[in-house]
Amino acid sequence: MVFRSAFITLVLLTMAGTGVAQNQPAAPLAAPTGNAQRGKVLFESSLRCYACHGFDGQTGSPRLVPMSRAEDIFLAYVRKPATQGMPSFVAQPEADLRDVYAYIRSIPQAAPAADSVPVIKGVLDRRTKAN
Amino acid sequence: MADLHDSSEPKGPAEAGHSGSLDRRDFFKGAALGAAGLVVGGQSAAAEAPPVQPSPAVELPTLAHDLAYAMPAQASGPPPARAAGQGRPASDFMVDVIKKIGFEYAAINPGSTFQGLHESLLNYGNNSAPELLTCLHEEAAVAMAHGYAKAAGKPMLVIVHGTVGLLHSSMALFQAWADRVPVFLIVGHNRNPSGVINRPHSAQDMGLLVRSFVKYDDEATTLERFAESAMRAYRIAVTPPMGPVVITVAAELQESIVNDAPRIPELTVPAPPQGDASAVREAARMLVAAQSPLIQIAKLGRTPKAWDLLIELAETLQAPVDVLGYSSWQKFPSWHPLYGSGGRGYTPDVTLGLEVTDMSVPARAARANGRKTISISAEYLFQGSNIHDFGRYADVDLAIAADAEATLPSLIEEIRKQTTPERKSAMQARGKQVAGAHKELQLNGIRDARHGWEASPVSVPRLIAELGDQIANDDWAIVSGHQFTGDWQRRLLNHDKPYRYNGDCGGFGIGYDSPASVGGALAHKKFGRLSVAIVGDGDLNFSPGVIWTAAHHKIPLLFIVHNNRAYHAEVMIIQRMCGVRGRGNQNAHIGNVITDPNINYAQMAKAYGMYSEGPIENPKDLAGAYQRALAKVRAGEPALIDVISQPR
Numbered sequence: 001m002v003f004r005s006a007f008i009t010l011v012l013l014t015m016a017g018t019g020v021a022q023n024q025p026a027a028p029l030a031a032p033t034g035n036a037q038r039g040k041v042l043f044e045s046s047l048r049c050y051a052c053h054g055f056d057g058q059t060g061s062p063r064l065v066p067m068s069r070a071e072d073i074f075l076a077y078v079r080k081p082a083t084q085g086m087p088s089f090v091a092q093p094e095a096d097l098r099d100v101y102a103y104i105r106s107i108p109q110a111a112p113a114a115d116s117v118p119v120i121k122g123v124l125d126r127r128t129k130a131n
Numbered sequence: 132m133a134d135l136h137d138s139s140e141p142k143g144p145a146e147a148g149h150s151g152s153l154d155r156r157d158f159f160k161g162a163a164l165g166a167a168g169l170v171v172g173g174q175s176a177a178a179e180a181p182p183v184q185p186s187p188a189v190e191l192p193t194l195a196h197d198l199a200y201a202m203p204a205q206a207s208g209p210p211p212a213r214a215a216g217q218g219r220p221a222s223d224f225m226v227d228v229i230k231k232i233g234f235e236y237a238a239i240n241p242g243s244t245f246q247g248l249h250e251s252l253l254n255y256g257n258n259s260a261p262e263l264l265t266c267l268h269e270e271a272a273v274a275m276a277h278g279y280a281k282a283a284g285k286p287m288l289v290i291v292h293g294t295v296g297l298l299h300s301s302m303a304l305f306q307a308w309a310d311r312v313p314v315f316l317i318v319g320h321n322r323n324p325s326g327v328i329n330r331p332h333s334a335q336d337m338g339l340l341v342r343s344f345v346k347y348d349d350e351a352t353t354l355e356r357f358a359e360s361a362m363r364a365y366r367i368a369v370t371p372p373m374g375p376v377v378i379t380v381a382a383e384l385q386e387s388i389v390n391d392a393p394r395i396p397e398l399t400v401p402a403p404p405q406g407d408a409s410a411v412r413e414a415a416r417m418l419v420a421a422q423s424p425l426i427q428i429a430k431l432g433r434t435p436k437a438w439d440l441l442i443e444l445a446e447t448l449q450a451p452v453d454v455l456g457y458s459s460w461q462k463f464p465s466w467h468p469l470y471g472s473g474g475r476g477y478t479p480d481v482t483l484g485l486e487v488t489d490m491s492v493p494a495r496a497a498r499a500n501g502r503k504t505i506s507i508s509a510e511y512l513f514q515g516s517n518i519h520d521f522g523r524y525a526d527v528d529l530a531i532a533a534d535a536e537a538t539l540p541s542l543i544e545e546i547r548k549q550t551t552p553e554r555k556s557a558m559q560a561r562g563k564q565v566a567g568a569h570k571e572l573q574l575n576g577i578r579d580a581r582h583g584w585e586a587s588p589v590s591v592p593r594l595i596a597e598l599g600d601q602i603a604n605d606d607w608a609i610v611s612g613h614q615f616t617g618d619w620q621r622r623l624l625n626h627d628k629p630y631r632y633n634g635d636c637g638g639f640g641i642g643y644d645s646p647a648s649v650g651g652a653l654a655h656k657k658f659g660r661l662s663v664a665i666v667g668d669g670d671l672n673f674s675p676g677v678i679w680t681a682a683h684h685k686i687p688l689l690f691i692v693h694n695n696r697a698y699h700a701e702v703m704i705i706q707r708m709c710g711v712r713g714r715g716n717q718n719a720h721i722g723n724v725i726t727d728p729n730i731n732y733a734q735m736a737k738a739y740g741m742y743s744e745g746p747i748e749n750p751k752d753l754a755g756a757y758q759r760a761l762a763k764v765r766a767g768e769p770a771l772i773d774v775i776s777q778p779r
Contacts, residue, residue, distance in 0.1 A: 047716045051702040051778050059583035059590040059777040085703070087710025112585075114578035119593075119600045123577050123623050126603065130466040130625055131566075 029070055032102035034095065039103030042096055047089070049100065057107050066109040067101075074101050221354055222251035222385040224392045228358045230260060231395050232365050234288040234315070236279070236653065237261035238272035240299075242292025244319025244332050247385030249290070261288050264653075264684055267676025269296045271646035273303030273375075274674065276314045278610060278647030281460070281633050282654035284434055286313040286368055293320045293332035294340070297377070301341050302640055307375040308344035309520045310458075310637025311430045311488075313368035314375040320350070322381040337379040343517035346374035351384070355393040362398050371403050371433060371509035371534040372486075403433075403534035405541055406507055410531045414505050415545035417481050417529065419554055421503075423561070424450040425472060425479035427493065430486040432462030433536050438629035440539040441485070445469045447546055449562025451477065451569070454621075457614045458488065460634040465626035466573065474568025481505065485535040489522030498526065507531040507538050520638070576622040588775045589750045592619045594693065595665070597753045599624045601761055602661060610651030611644040611664035612636055615693060615700075617779060620665070630660065641698075642673030645690070649681045652688035652769075661764060662687065668694040668725060671732065678739040681769040689757075689764045690771040692732045694746065697724040699778040736771035745773030 043049045043057075050060070057064035069077065075097050079090045089097060114120045225248055229237075241249060252263060266272035269291045276287035291300050297318045307314045320337055324330040334340065338348030347367040351357035357380060364376040406414075418424050426445060431437050441463055445452045451473040454461040463470060473479070482497060484490045484506040497504045504527040511532030514521055531538065550558070580592035595616065606628075612635030613620045626632050633651045636643035648664030655662045671692060681688055697720075706719040729746075736743035742763045744756040753774065760770035 048702065048706065048720060051697075051699060051706060054583055054586065054590070054777045054779075055588060056583050056586045059586055059592075060779060063582055065582075081710075085707065087707045087716060088713065089710065089716070091713045091715050111581045111583070114581045117581055117584055119596050120577065120580050120584075122600050122603070123580070123596055124574060126625060127466055127573060127577055130627070131468050131570075 029067070029105075032071055032098070032105045034098030034100070034102035036099070036102040036106040039099035039101065039106075042100050043103050047092070047096070047100065052085075057104050058111060064104050065107050067104050071098065071101050218388040218390040219392075220247060220251055220255070220385070221387045221389045222247040223255040224354055224389060225357060225380070225385065226251045226256040227392070228361050228395055229288060230256065232315075232361065232398055234261040234286070235283075236264050237288040237290055238264040238266050238275050238650075239290045240266050240269050240272055240292070240296060242296050242319060242332070243329065244293035244296075244321055244382045245290050245317065245380070245385065246319075247382060248317070248319070248380065251385075264680065266646075266680055268674055269299035270301075270303045270642060271649075271674040271677050271680070273300045273307065273314055273316065274643050274646035275650035275653070275677070275680070276316075277303060277307045277310065277312050277637075277643070278633060278650030279654045280307075280312050280314060280650075281310075282608070282610065282630060282651040286315045286365070287650065289314060289316045291316065291318050293318060293337065293382075294334055295332060297337065297340050301344075302642065303646075304341050304375045304377075305344045305518070306636045306638040306640055306643050308346075308515070308518065308638070310634065311372045311374060311486075312637065313373040315365060315368055316345075316375060316377045318377060318379050319385070320379050320381045322383055338377050341377060343515065344375070345377050346513070348377040348379070350379040350381075352381075354384070354389060357384070358393060358395050362396050365398060366400050369400055371536075372430070372513055373433070403509070403537040404512070404532075406531040406533035406538040408541070410529065411538060411541050412545050412549075414483070414507070414529055414531065415542060415549050417503055417505060418448055418450070418483060419546055419549045421450075421479075421481035422557075423473065423477055423479050424448055424481045424483065425477075426450050426452045426483050426485065427455055427487050428452065428461075428463065428485045429455055429459040429488055431535050432460045432629065433534070435629045437536040437539070438462050440536065440543070442467070444539055444543050444546075446562075447543055447550075449558040449565070450483075451565050455487065457612065457635045457639070458637065461621070461626070461632055462629055465621040465624070468566030468569055469562065471565070471569040471572060473565050474572060477565065477568070478502075484508065484527070485539075486510070488520060490525035490527050491523035494525040494527045497528075503528045505529040505531070507533055507535040507542075509534045573622070576618075580619075580623060583777065585750060586777060587748050587750060588695070588777050589747065589753060590777050591616050591693065591779060592623060593750050593753070594691065594774055594776055595619045596623045597750075597757060598663065598665075598691065601754070601757050602663065605661040605765075606659065607631070607661045607663060608651065608655050609633065609665070610648040610655070610662045610688070611666050612647075613665075614639070614644075615667045615670075615779070616665055630655065641667075641670050644670040646674045646677045646680075648688060648690070649677045649686055652681070653684070653686050656687060661689075661761070663689045663691065663764075665691045665693055668692055668696060668730065668732065669698045672725070672730070675735060675739070678736050678741050678769075678771065682740040685767060686769055687764045687767050688769045689760055690736070690741075690769065692745070692771065692773045693776050694730075694732060694773055695776050695778045696726050696729060697778065699723075702778070732771065732773040736773075741769050741771055743771040743773065745771075746775050747773065748775045 053060035053064050078097055081088055272289050276289050279287045291297055318337055321329045321333045324333045342348060347364050349360045351360050360378055364378055368376045451469050451471050452463045453472040454463050481503045482493045486508050488510055490506045494504045506527045580596050583590040584593055608630050610633045614635050644666040652662035702723045705723060706716050709716050709719050733743040733745035747753055747756055756772050760772050763770040
């Protein structure tokens with residue numbers, strides 16, 4: 001029971017930490033320490049993060065890009081995820097996780113504005129006209 | 132399930148001799164001579180071949196030997212020719228029954244246990260109403276009928292071979308059962324099999340093989356019983372809750388000769404039951420008094436009338452409509468102001484479930500929080516016991532055993548009666564608030580398509596948005612489910628007609644989408660609707676033969692293969708399990724991904740005779756490919772585009 005309470009506290013603290021990181025006013029994140037090139041291989045071929053998050057970290061759920069978490073908070077999260085669907089990478093060497101983080105940070109951050117994509121603008125226009 | 136019968140070898144009655152007196156011995160003699168002729172031909176060809184080492188003497192099987200095992204005992208010689216006035220094949224009478232029911236199509240994969248009926252459909256029934264659809268697998272045949280029934284609003288006939296065909300059908304029958312969709316299946320049967328091949332096509336109780344997931348099965352032992360059982364089966368299949376039915380018909384009965392056919396009864400389908408008046412009144416009272424009611428739907432929409440009735444109910448109450456997930460037919464317009472669950476912070480105090488198979492989750496949540504649930508469903512009138520798709524026990528506050536569609540008019544009328552001017556203005560205020568919240572959510576949902584817009588592999592929202600752009604002026608219908616494209620279809624495409632979306636598989640088994648899409652497209656063909664299916668690569672590999680069926684029968688349909696080269700839901704599930712056990716993800720792809728070598732579905736389609744393009748990896752190539760493929764579909768042909776896509 002004590003262990004369980006401690007675990008819940010840890011999860012809550014992790015979530016709170018994540019939340020703080022997400023809610024912080026756009027303070028620039030420190031530069032990643034890992035190797036992005038190696039991280040890409042891990043992301044796509046070994047750890048296969050793309051399965052949930054998409055090959056570019058933009059298309060899956062949840063989206064990883066733009067990354068709002070600092071490196072150490074990211075590491076803590078992927079080792080003990082707060083959500084049930086996210087696999088735990090507690091057994092993965094720290095260097096691997098830092099490389100993956102570096103790769104995610106290297107992915108171009110900005111998606112185009114919806115209105116600037118004619119096809120999406122067309123959908124928005126049709127939706128607006130519908131009611 | 133073709134068997135060893137070769138129609139070119141044994142001569143039919145017209146060719147076998149005027150007297151029809153060719154006995155079994157003569158028949159085999161002729162067949163053996165035919166086989167010998169084949170050998171002679173072989174020798175002629177061999178004369179030019181280099182000499183070969185002599186083989187040890189073995190007795191080679193002859194055609195006659197094979198036929199002796201393949202043919203049922205009483206049919207092992209050619210059937211005797213019939214003189215005028217000597218009766219007619221019983222299977223002709225079966226065709227009369229089938230025509231009276233009114234089937235447009237019969238999906239088949241051939242088999243000797245229904246050769247009598249097959250021949251009658253062709254030569255007595257003129258292969259018209261029903262027209263035979265040649266399917267390359269019985270699961271595909273039944274799944275086609277499943278998709279067709281939802282789009283056409285009536286069952287398709289499926290005819291399959293004894294045991295083997297029925298077993299191949301079983302998965303698709305299960306899906307139809309779980310989706311509450313009618314399919315009418317006839318299975319052939321050798322009641323007294325004699326040969327090594329036919330013995331396994333016989334069963335003491337054929338229906339037992341699928342009884343856990345059909346609504347009714349029967350063996351028609353006489354023609355009179357066939358006629359009555361067929362009418363009864365059809366009636367049961369289309370009475371809510373709908374479901375598949377199976378009639379077993381022995382080959383011996385099909386091939387018998389009858390002089391006096393029994394009367395064919397009239398087909399009468401009962402009117403579906405409406406909810407008890409006092410219970411409906413109570414439901415209306417609860418809904419009118421509710422501060423924040425929510426309507427949930429699943430298997431609502433037997434007919435297009437349900438679409439209009441549900442809009443009327445939602446607008447009368449000004450209540451949001453949650454179409455639920457993959458198991459729902461989702462018969463409510465996706466861009467309607469009331470489409471959704473009310474927006475952030477909307478907590479329903481009364482939830483109305485309409486044909487929601489499993490109400491246990493909202494019911495338990497409501498009881499824990501002092502809220503109420505109402506369920507109107509035909510599920511209460513009939514429920515299987517072996518398959519647990521009904522979920523956990525739902526202790527709703529008010530359960531009405533009735534067809535929800537049939538009950539909606541009286542419920543709407545009662546709500547109107549009980550709505551005071553004060554409640555009406557409260558409802559209008561609620562509707563305005565909900566509509567505003569929904570619109571913002573929906574617009575943001577569309578804007579989200581921008582993420583990964585330029586990504587390669589192609590993002591799922593781009594795959595769908597580009598399609599929507601090109602079919603915006605067509606009368607289109609999505610005939611596949613959306614299990615593997617998330618909610619992007621309903622975000623990006625305006626489902627403003629009941630036929631825009633044909634629902635998902637029902638039983639969450641893979642292999643439904645591709646064949647069901649062909650069936651759905653067939654139903655839409657006569658209305659000139661443009662049918663599109665977005666199918667997973669995993670799904671297509673279960674029944675690739677439907678590509679040929681669509682090409683052969685000229686069923687216009689655009690197949691878009693959402694080719695993420697994996698069973699991606701399973702990739703994620705195994706990754707999670709690896710993580711739970713702390714053993715690393717490095718092996719999670721084994722058994723889950725479909726690579727090395729990659730499969731080229733465009734080439735596959737070409738091999739089956741269908742226009743195709745792909746694989747497309749660059750999203751910029753998508754629009755042109757769609758344009759060219761859609762031109763083919765608009766001209767009445769099927770086409771396939773293979774899109775290398777993001778996982779989800």
